[in-house]
Amino acid sequence: MMKQDEIFMHQALQMACMGQYSARPNPLVGAVLVRNGHVIAKAFHAQAGKGHAEKELFSQYAGTMEDATLYVTLEPCSHFGRTPPCVDEIIARRIKRVVIATEDPNPKVNGKGIQRLKEAGIDVTVGVQRAEAISQNAGFFLRMLENRPFVRAKVAMSLDGKVAMHSGESQWITDVPARESGHLWRARSGALLTSCETVSKDNCQLTVRHPTLPSLLPKQIDFHPPLKVILDRTLKIPASARILQHTKVLLAVGHGLSEQKKQHFLSQLPAYHQVKIVEFPLENNHIAFGAVLQCLAELEINDVMIEAGPTLLTGLLQSKQIDELLIYIAPSLMGANTLAMQSLEFSSLSDVLRGDFSEVKTVGKDIEARMLISDWARTNNAIIKNTQEFVCSFIP
Amino acid sequence: MMKQDEIFMHQALQMACMGQYSARPNPLVGAVLVRNGHVIAKAFHAQAGKGHAEKELFSQYAGTMEDATLYVTLEPCSHFGRTPPCVDEIIARRIKRVVIATEDPNPKVNGKGIQRLKEAGIDVTVGVQRAEAISQNAGFFLRMLENRPFVRAKVAMSLDGKVAMHSGESQWITDVPARESGHLWRARSGALLTSCETVSKDNCQLTVRHPTLPSLLPKQIDFHPPLKVILDRTLKIPASARILQHTKVLLAVGHGLSEQKKQHFLSQLPAYHQVKIVEFPLENNHIAFGAVLQCLAELEINDVMIEAGPTLLTGLLQSKQIDELLIYIAPSLMGANTLAMQSLEFSSLSDVLRGDFSEVKTVGKDIEARMLISDWARTNNAIIKNTQEFVCSFIP
Numbered sequence: 001m002m003k004q005d006e007i008f009m010h011q012a013l014q015m016a017c018m019g020q021y022s023a024r025p026n027p028l029v030g031a032v033l034v035r036n037g038h039v040i041a042k043a044f045h046a047q048a049g050k051g052h053a054e055k056e057l058f059s060q061y062a063g064t065m066e067d068a069t070l071y072v073t074l075e076p077c078s079h080f081g082r083t084p085p086c087v088d089e090i091i092a093r094r095i096k097r098v099v100i101a102t103e104d105p106n107p108k109v110n111g112k113g114i115q116r117l118k119e120a121g122i123d124v125t126v127g128v129q130r131a132e133a134i135s136q137n138a139g140f141f142l143r144m145l146e147n148r149p150f151v152r153a154k155v156a157m158s159l160d161g162k163v164a165m166h167s168g169e170s171q172w173i174t175d176v177p178a179r180e181s182g183h184l185w186r187a188r189s190g191a192l193l194t195s196c197e198t199v200s201k202d203n204c205q206l207t208v209r210h211p212t213l214p215s216l217l218p219k220q221i222d223f224h225p226p227l228k229v230i231l232d233r234t235l236k237i238p239a240s241a242r243i244l245q246h247t248k249v250l251l252a253v254g255h256g257l258s259e260q261k262k263q264h265f266l267s268q269l270p271a272y273h274q275v276k277i278v279e280f281p282l283e284n285n286h287i288a289f290g291a292v293l294q295c296l297a298e299l300e301i302n303d304v305m306i307e308a309g310p311t312l313l314t315g316l317l318q319s320k321q322i323d324e325l326l327i328y329i330a331p332s333l334m335g336a337n338t339l340a341m342q343s344l345e346f347s348s349l350s351d352v353l354r355g356d357f358s359e360v361k362t363v364g365k366d367i368e369a370r371m372l373i374s375d376w377a378r379t380n381n382a383i384i385k386n387t388q389e390f391v392c393s394f395i396p
Numbered sequence: 397m398m399k400q401d402e403i404f405m406h407q408a409l410q411m412a413c414m415g416q417y418s419a420r421p422n423p424l425v426g427a428v429l430v431r432n433g434h435v436i437a438k439a440f441h442a443q444a445g446k447g448h449a450e451k452e453l454f455s456q457y458a459g460t461m462e463d464a465t466l467y468v469t470l471e472p473c474s475h476f477g478r479t480p481p482c483v484d485e486i487i488a489r490r491i492k493r494v495v496i497a498t499e500d501p502n503p504k505v506n507g508k509g510i511q512r513l514k515e516a517g518i519d520v521t522v523g524v525q526r527a528e529a530i531s532q533n534a535g536f537f538l539r540m541l542e543n544r545p546f547v548r549a550k551v552a553m554s555l556d557g558k559v560a561m562h563s564g565e566s567q568w569i570t571d572v573p574a575r576e577s578g579h580l581w582r583a584r585s586g587a588l589l590t591s592c593e594t595v596s597k598d599n600c601q602l603t604v605r606h607p608t609l610p611s612l613l614p615k616q617i618d619f620h621p622p623l624k625v626i627l628d629r630t631l632k633i634p635a636s637a638r639i640l641q642h643t644k645v646l647l648a649v650g651h652g653l654s655e656q657k658k659q660h661f662l663s664q665l666p667a668y669h670q671v672k673i674v675e676f677p678l679e680n681n682h683i684a685f686g687a688v689l690q691c692l693a694e695l696e697i698n699d700v701m702i703e704a705g706p707t708l709l710t711g712l713l714q715s716k717q718i719d720e721l722l723i724y725i726a727p728s729l730m731g732a733n734t735l736a737m738q739s740l741e742f743s744s745l746s747d748v749l750r751g752d753f754s755e756v757k758t759v760g761k762d763i764e765a766r767m768l769i770s771d772w773a774r775t776n777n778a779i780i781k782n783t784q785e786f787v788c789s790f791i792p
Contacts, residue, residue: 158748159723159767161557317729327555329725331767333713333749352554353729360758367756369763371555371727 005071005099008032008039009129012071013101013136015044015053021187021213022047022221025300027104027140029053032071033061040068046218052077054086058093069097073133075104075126078113087116097123101133105144135380138323139190139302142376148293149190150377153306153313154182154326162334163310174328177364183210185326189226190301191250193292194243196232198308205242206307227301231287231312235261235277239268249275250299252292254282289321317353323377325355329367401467401495404428404435405525408467409497409532411440411449417583417609418443418617421696423500423536425449428467429457436464442614448473450482454489465493469529471500471522474509483512493519497529501540531776534719535586535698538772544689545586546773549702549709550578550722558730559706570724573760579606581722585622586697587646589688590639592628594704601638602703623697627683627708631657631673635664645671646695648688650678685717713749719773721751725763 015030023029023045031053033041040063043056051059054076076086076098090098098117103126104110117124134141139150156174157163163173172179186192192206206228217223225247230237233254243249253262262277269275280291296304305326306316316322355373362368372378411426419425419441427449429437436459439452447455450472472482472494486494494513499522500506513520530537535546552570553559559569568575582588588602602624613619621643626633629650639645649658658673665671676687692700701722702712712718751769758764768774 159557159721161555325555329765331751331753355727356761357727357758357763360756360763362753362756365752367753367763367765369725 004037005125005128008034008069008071009073009099009101009133011039011042012073013129013132015042016073016136018044018218019046021184021223022217024048024188024190024224024302025140027074027137027302029072029074031057031073033057033065033068034071035068044218046221049082050221052083052086054090055083058089065093065095067096069099070095071099071128073101073129073136075100075102075109075111075113076117077104077106077109078116079108081108085113087113087120090117091120091122095122097125099125099128101128102126102130105141107144131380137302138377138380142323143297143300143302147297148290149296149301149304150324151293151304151306151316151322151374152185152189152324152326153308153316153322154185154328155313156182156328156330158330158332158334160333173330173332173334174366175330175364178328178330178366178368180210181363181368182326182328183208184213184216185305186226187213187223189303189305191227191229191296191299191304193229193231193304193306193308195308195312196230196237197311199230199237199241199243201309203242204307205245207247226305227296227299229292229296229304231292231308233282233285233287235265239265244269244273244275247274249273250295251275251277252280252287252295253277254287255279286315289316289319293321317373320374323372323374324358325371325373327367327369327371328363329369331365400433401521401524404430404465404467405469405495405497405529407435407438408469409525409528411438412469412532414440414614415442417580417613417619420444420584420586420698421536423470423533423698425468425470427453427469429453429461429464430467431464440614442617445478446617448479448482450486451479454485461489461491463492465495466491467495467524469497469525469532471496471498471505471507471509472513473500473502473505474512475504477504481509483509483516486513487516487518491518493521495521495524497524498522498526501537503540527776533698534773534776538719539693539696539698543693544686545692545697545700546720547689547700547702547712547718547770548581548585548720548722549704549712549718550581550724551709552578552724552726554726554728554730556729569726569728569730570762571726571760574724574726574762574764576606577759577764578722578724579604580609580612581701582622583609583619585699585701587623587625587692587695587700589625589627589700589702589704591704591708592626592633593707595626595633595637595639597705599638600703601641603643622701623692623695625688625692625700627688627704629678629681629683631661635661640665640669640671643670645669646691647671647673648676648683648691649673650683651675682711685712685715689717713769716770719768719770720754721767721769723763723765723767724759725765727761 012030012032016028019028026045026048029045029052031043032039041057041061043053043060045053054072076090078085078087114124114126142148142150155163158173186208194206208225213223228243228247228249229252231252235253235257257279278295281288355371356378358370358372360369408426408428412424415424422441422444425441425448427439428435437453437457439449439456441449450468472486474481474483510520510522538544538546554569582604590602604621609619624639624643624645625648627648631649631653653675674691677684751767752774754766754768756765
């Protein structure tokens with residue numbers, strides 16, 4: 001049996017999920033106001049620049065709060081960021097008690113908000129559903145604590161491990177619902193990363209295409225497409241590639257590329273392009289992936305999703321730089337002779353790589369499974385699962 | 397909303413499941429007696445030679461049945477088999493109404509039971525939950541209608557399609573709960589089939605080893621281990637192989653093997669062996685699998701489960717002789733260099749082979765999925781799923 005605090009914090013975590021397609025780079029935050037065992041207001045953070053969950057809640061409810069308890073999934077902020085500090089308003093409203101799931105790892109907050117509330121004489125409880133709250137914002141926590149985003153790699157394969165490699169809708173292995181689910185995972189990501197090789201083979205766009213995404217967004221909130229990141233050591237990508245169009249692209253190239261080559265490439269692009277070339281150091285003749293992740297963290301990316309072929313995937317698995325595999329498995333056997341398929345052959349994996357399934361379900365005709373690989377992700381296994389159940393139960 | 401007849405037939409189907417480890421070669425049958433909307437007795441068929449579901453029900457309930465409705469998942473028998481005909485007793489008990497899920501495909505019954513009941517003036521309804529009832533006894537129906545058992549093939553693999561091939565507990569890919577679930581699937585099978593090659597590599601026993609199987613059996617019912625079938629065209633299996641011990645073994649060899657070779661082989665076995673050598677015609681230098689299936693049907697095998705390496709599997713998939721793949725997927729990537737692993741390379745599959753997942757769940761750390769392949773199995777997809785849910789909801 002869950003205690004009362006846990007029940008209401010669960011509701012706050014569910015509220016937080018409402019911002020899952022729009023809150024980034026900010027963390028998901030939900031808040032619930034309770035009096036005499038009844039929820040009297042609830043709110044969430046919808047988008048950077050919009051009100052924090054606490055502020056949204058206060059804008060809904062004007063009555064007295066002196067006998068109320070505020071449940072909030074992340075420590076209220078104590079600093080002036082894009083908006084003024086929430087603790088000031090909580091104190092001004094004379095709320096009796098504040099229950100907080102977890103401290104904010106942001107060094108600008110990190111306990112200072114809790115301290116301010118306590119100094120104002122408010123009864124503060126910290127740590128209710130802490131694990132759930134941390135894993136709900138896994139990418140944000142990793143960015144704050146380790147200066148890198150959460151790295152998710154998507155793979156769609158047949159049951160015998162064959163991966164579609166060439167473009168054309170007919171080459172899709174999985175069915176429409178699985179592909180739509182993949183688009184929702186794109187929508188949750190701050191960046192989508194692929195390789196020049198994959199772009200050359202697939203001419204993929206990495207756009208978010210989902211028929212009902214607008215209805216999943218909070219009201220009056222626009223969707224910001226994720227940044228596209230392309231690993232292209234020697235700048236071989238064709239300037240005509242579709243992925244370079246319309247949205248922001250970071251072209252990650254190797255150190256030492258001539259200025260002339262870069263300028264020539266950019267001059268080939270149409271005038272409205274939003275392509276930026278960034279140089280990275282090399283490791284074993286490859287772009288140092290850790291440096292790319294650090295760069296993405298500095299661009300406030302919480303979650304990056306890799307959609308690339310087995311070559312890049314194998315390298316990143318080998319160097320233990322993937323937190324989670326998002327796997328779609330079709331009910332099909334492709335055989336060895338099937339055209340346009342590449343085997344999921346992790347040929348350079350020297351050791352067996354073990355993980356944990358965090359969520360397994362059918363999406364249309366296919367299986368969607370998440371396999372947690374990194375120690376960080378595996379430690380939070382059970383918790384991410386719970387958070388997902390919230391998503392399922394909450395969104396109608 | 398389910399109608400009243402459907403609700404009670406569901407209960408009868410649930411009852412039938414209680415015999416899933418013991419009723420073979422007989423079909424699973426459940427019966428429920430209802431008066432004024434209340435269940436007054438329920439029963440199932442536990443084992444061949446024991447009472448049919450209807451008989452068991454009558455032995456429980458001695459009161460009048462003139463105003464009662466009997467729900468039974470299979471047409472009551474009208475012939476003397478191992479037990480006297482059930483229709484006689486139903487008529488003698490003056491039951492007012494009988495609801496039957498499906499006709500018995502057994503040519504000895506096949507509508508005659510229904511006809512007898514109607515002739516006796518009983519109100520008979522046929523076809524409530526028919527699809528569920530048929531797929532609950534898929535193997536029995538196939539044996540009656542097509543003179544072959546339902547063919548299930550088990551595969552345990554890593555996420556990148558690697559299959560353990562050599563023996564030793566350390567070589568197991570999947571974890572204990574998945575392996576135990578595999579043993580329950582063995583227990584449901586009338587026969588387990590493998591190849592001489594697999595036996596030579598694995599020295600597998602194909603015994604049913606499950607810690608709580610005795611508690612899943614009906615009271616006072618013994619478990620009969622499935623028949624072991626080994627495809628061994630030229631009789632190469634070592635006489636010392638563990639699989640030849642203790643239980644019944646059918647050694648399927650190719651036509652034309654010398655009597656001397658067979659006698660010599662049998663003479664090497666210990667005195668208590670139960671090994672029988674049966675010759676089969678060859679097709680493309682392999683034992684004709686269709687002939688083996690026909691032989692198994694004549695031995696009253698409803699369900700055969702194949703546990704063999706990718707070579708045999710590929711051949712049977714290619715010739716479309718597998719109804720269902722039972723797949724266990726571990727949360728691991730094995731890489732190409734892992735010792736003692738074989739890739740699930742369906743190299744001779746010339747076409748893409750598509751199926752339907754009928755049930756996907758996690759069992760311990762692993763995924764268990766059933767992929768229906770044959771037209772027969774795919775046609776009954778949704779229904780088998782429902783039946784499984786009964787199993788889950790009924791067994792505490």
